[in-house]
Amino acid sequence: ARSYIITLLPGDGIGPEVVAVAKDVLSAAGAKEGVELRFREMLMGGAALDAVGVPLPDETLAAAQASDAILLGAIGGYKWDSNEKHLKPETGLLNIRAGLGVFANLRPATVLPQLVDASTLKKEVAEGVDIMVVRELTGGIYFGQPRGFGTNDMGEEIGFNTEIYSVSEIDRIARVAFEVARKRGGKLCSVDKANVLEASMLWRKRVTAIASEFPDVELSHMYVDNASMQLVRNPKQFDTIVTNNIFGDILSDEASMITGSIGMLPSASVGESGPGLFEPIHGSAPDIAGQDKANPLATILSAAMLLKYGLGAETAAKRIETAVTETLDNGFRTGDIYSPGTTLVGCKRMGEEVLKAL
Amino acid sequence: ARSYIITLLPGDGIGPEVVAVAKDVLSAAGAKEGVELRFREMLMGGAALDAVGVPLPDETLAAAQASDAILLGAIGGYKWDSNEKHLKPETGLLNIRAGLGVFANLRPATVLPQLVDASTLKKEVAEGVDIMVVRELTGGIYFGQPRGFGTNDMGEEIGFNTEIYSVSEIDRIARVAFEVARKRGGKLCSVDKANVLEASMLWRKRVTAIASEFPDVELSHMYVDNASMQLVRNPKQFDTIVTNNIFGDILSDEASMITGSIGMLPSASVGESGPGLFEPIHGSAPDIAGQDKANPLATILSAAMLLKYGLGAETAAKRIETAVTETLDNGFRTGDIYSPGTTLVGCKRMGEEVLKAL
Ligand SMILES: CC(C)[C@H](C(=O)O)[C@@H](O)C(=O)O
Numbered sequence: 001a002r003s004y005i006i007t008l009l010p011g012d013g014i015g016p017e018v019v020a021v022a023k024d025v026l027s028a029a030g031a032k033e034g035v036e037l038r039f040r041e042m043l044m045g046g047a048a049l050d051a052v053g054v055p056l057p058d059e060t061l062a063a064a065q066a067s068d069a070i071l072l073g074a075i076g077g078y079k080w081d082s083n084e085k086h087l088k089p090e091t092g093l094l095n096i097r098a099g100l101g102v103f104a105n106l107r108p109a110t111v112l113p114q115l116v117d118a119s120t121l122k123k124e125v126a127e128g129v130d131i132m133v134v135r136e137l138t139g140g141i142y143f144g145q146p147r148g149f150g151t152n153d154m155g156e157e158i159g160f161n162t163e164i165y166s167v168s169e170i171d172r173i174a175r176v177a178f179e180v181a182r183k184r185g186g187k188l189c190s191v192d193k194a195n196v197l198e199a200s201m202l203w204r205k206r207v208t209a210i211a212s213e214f215p216d217v218e219l220s221h222m223y224v225d226n227a228s229m230q231l232v233r234n235p236k237q238f239d240t241i242v243t244n245n246i247f248g249d250i251l252s253d254e255a256s257m258i259t260g261s262i263g264m265l266p267s268a269s270v271g272e273s274g275p276g277l278f279e280p281i282h283g284s285a286p287d288i289a290g291q292d293k294a295n296p297l298a299t300i301l302s303a304a305m306l307l308k309y310g311l312g313a314e315t316a317a318k319r320i321e322t323a324v325t326e327t328l329d330n331g332f333r334t335g336d337i338y339s340p341g342t343t344l345v346g347c348k349r350m351g352e353e354v355l356k357a358l
Numbered sequence: 359a360r361s362y363i364i365t366l367l368p369g370d371g372i373g374p375e376v377v378a379v380a381k382d383v384l385s386a387a388g389a390k391e392g393v394e395l396r397f398r399e400m401l402m403g404g405a406a407l408d409a410v411g412v413p414l415p416d417e418t419l420a421a422a423q424a425s426d427a428i429l430l431g432a433i434g435g436y437k438w439d440s441n442e443k444h445l446k447p448e449t450g451l452l453n454i455r456a457g458l459g460v461f462a463n464l465r466p467a468t469v470l471p472q473l474v475d476a477s478t479l480k481k482e483v484a485e486g487v488d489i490m491v492v493r494e495l496t497g498g499i500y501f502g503q504p505r506g507f508g509t510n511d512m513g514e515e516i517g518f519n520t521e522i523y524s525v526s527e528i529d530r531i532a533r534v535a536f537e538v539a540r541k542r543g544g545k546l547c548s549v550d551k552a553n554v555l556e557a558s559m560l561w562r563k564r565v566t567a568i569a570s571e572f573p574d575v576e577l578s579h580m581y582v583d584n585a586s587m588q589l590v591r592n593p594k595q596f597d598t599i600v601t602n603n604i605f606g607d608i609l610s611d612e613a614s615m616i617t618g619s620i621g622m623l624p625s626a627s628v629g630e631s632g633p634g635l636f637e638p639i640h641g642s643a644p645d646i647a648g649q650d651k652a653n654p655l656a657t658i659l660s661a662a663m664l665l666k667y668g669l670g671a672e673t674a675a676k677r678i679e680t681a682v683t684e685t686l687d688n689g690f691r692t693g694d695i696y697s698p699g700t701t702l703v704g705c706k707r708m709g710e711e712v713l714k715a716l
């Protein structure tokens with residue numbers, strides 16, 4: 001039997017609840033396919049700040065790097081919101097992304113037929129939406145130097161950041177996106193602001209160059225302002241989207257809200273080699289933490305992505321996806337996706353139902 | 359009678375058609391209130407590139423600066439899309455904004471009761487939406503130095519831009535936004551990415567500081583990724599939004615698409631003093647140019663903003679707004695907002711109906 005070590009980073013708020021449930025599902029699905037998983041839980045985010053004073057302890061990063069894949073719950077909360085930058089839970093997240101080199105963030109935004117009514121978009125606009133946003137995750141304005149505070153010629157305080165991309169950074173994310181698009185609908189839309197920004201002009205030039213390696217994928221380009229409109233106007237026009245770190249942050253969240261059920265959406269962050277990082281796209285929801293109300297399905301589906309993209313265990317991943325579909329078909333819903341006529345359940349019970357369906 | 363000089367910049371695509379119609383409406387509304395308007399038409403955008411080889415001729419900027427207000431149609435088109443940066447129509451637009459110092463861009467996104475069905479959002483989500491986005495327009499990553507192309511330590515090509523804000527740049531846009539919010543619903547939401555970017559941290563700090571001058575306005579802060587979700591989830595939660603140049607570009611377009619009728623939406627760009635720039639938010643729509651199909655209402659409503667924010671002629675502005683409402687109530691629609699049971703008209707005829715309603 002294949003054996004892997006999984007780092008669990010429960011984090012803050014509802015993180016521990018959803019990770020506990022997803023861990024059981026992950027174990028069970030792996031076991032059915034002869035994939036043995038061993039888990040090691042580590043501190044991160046606000047939990048780490050409270051326990052040891054930093055948002056990403058060295059041991060956590062080291063354990064993550066030494067493992068085969070990482071499952072993260074959620075980080076952050078009001079409590080740490082006004083912390084200085086190096087003591088913010090978010091900084092821990094940015095540092096683990098950089099530390100693992102997971103430059104490609106895959107964020108599916110899929111409208112499930114069972115949940116089409118959850119979307120604020122009209123049914124005919126929302127149904128069938130199935131978008132994959134491939135976001136560059138370890139470059140651009142999130143990490144660009146120089147950055148900081150200073151004084152300008154007039155003696156005034158300034159704050160500044162650098163949006164910067166190199167050819168190799170663009171080429172590698174473009175290749176991931178073309179590969180993803182090839183396995184999906186064969187259409188890739190690259191989003192930039194090449195009518196204004198030099199960083200985007202280079203982005204567009206390189207994505208266009210890499211396209212020649214993927215003659216079977218149809219490439220288009222769109223400005224980011226137009227993309228944010230088109231996601232609302234007609235989201236079905238998109239198959240796979242590739243974009244930079246900050247535009248990806250904005251557009252992937254917009255796309256996920258179009259589905260109406262962000263409690264359902266997983267994500268995968270992967271690099272050239274080394275372990276990938278898998279996490280639900282929702283936040284830590286401190287207001288419902290510890291009440292067994294959280295929807296664990298996004299984390300469970302992140303566990304499926306972990307099996308598929310992280311360990312290459314596609315059949316085990318498929319098992320989880322099918323079990324989730326079945327659980328929804330059986331009418332079980334957490335509060336965030338509840339509608340009259342379905343059965344309202346808590347976080348744990350939802351996990352049990354998925355386990356049964358496995 | 360008060361007398362003003364208006365610079366007309368018809369620009370490209372449908373620009374000349376919509377500006378011609380809006381000019382007549384502007385004249386007529388002014389005349390009724392004793393406001394005499396004289397017009398001077400100048401070249402800009404692709405039209406200027408074709409005629410004299412630059413997107414913003416010196417005479418155009420000089421004429422605009424010497425006038426009391428500027429009405430712009432639209433610029434750009436496929437024809438000039440692959441031009442070098444300094445020969446792009448868009449560069450002309452950025453240069454006139456900078457040249458006029460119009461740092462505050464006001465973009466209303468209002469769902470009119472007559473057009474609520476045009477939105478892709480469910481009726482109960484869309485109806486009553488009335489948002490004003492106040493976008494910083496002459497700073498940030500659009501203009502920040504250093505910018506350009508270069509080579510990194512590994513000898514690779516790079517493209518880079520600088521996101522940068524100074525205290526005075528933030529303070530002045532914040533004051534405009536608070537003033538606007540005060541005259542509207544009294545709620546201001548400042549959008550940034552202060553959990554990651556230093557430029558946003560300074561933004562948040564200064565907006566918070568300026569808030570003490572406006573105790574009657576309720577200030578909140580939101581991260582840009584969350585804002586892009588919340589606009590889809592529940593746009594009615596927003597009254598006035600203030601944000602930087604690039605986030606404003608993305609979010610104002612998203613907000614406008616939420617109304618479903620971007621052919622209806624005007625914008626105003628104003629500075630500390632000097633003439634303001636007024637333009638519809640839609641593009642040049644080259645595919646329908648010259649066919650008398652364009653919706654002139656966004657430009658007509660931009661003319662109303664010109665009267666109100668540019669010349670302080672509020673009653674003349676109000677006349678135009680009322681006439682537009684009446685024209686819609688009378689059932690007249692251009693193709694972009696047509697629905698069964700209404701009367702389909704062209705650009706010119708729509709203008710005539712608004713003139714009648716005046
Ligand atoms: C928490 C924050 C730093 C993070 C980001 O901006 O990348 C989050 O919004 C995300 O998208 O994962």
Ligand SMILES: CC(C)[C@H](C(=O)O)[C@@H](O)C(=O)O
Pocket residue numbers: 195196225448451452607
């Ligand atoms: C054409 C482009 C340069 C411009 C911008 O990005 O500001 C446009 O999108 C706008 O919003 O007015």
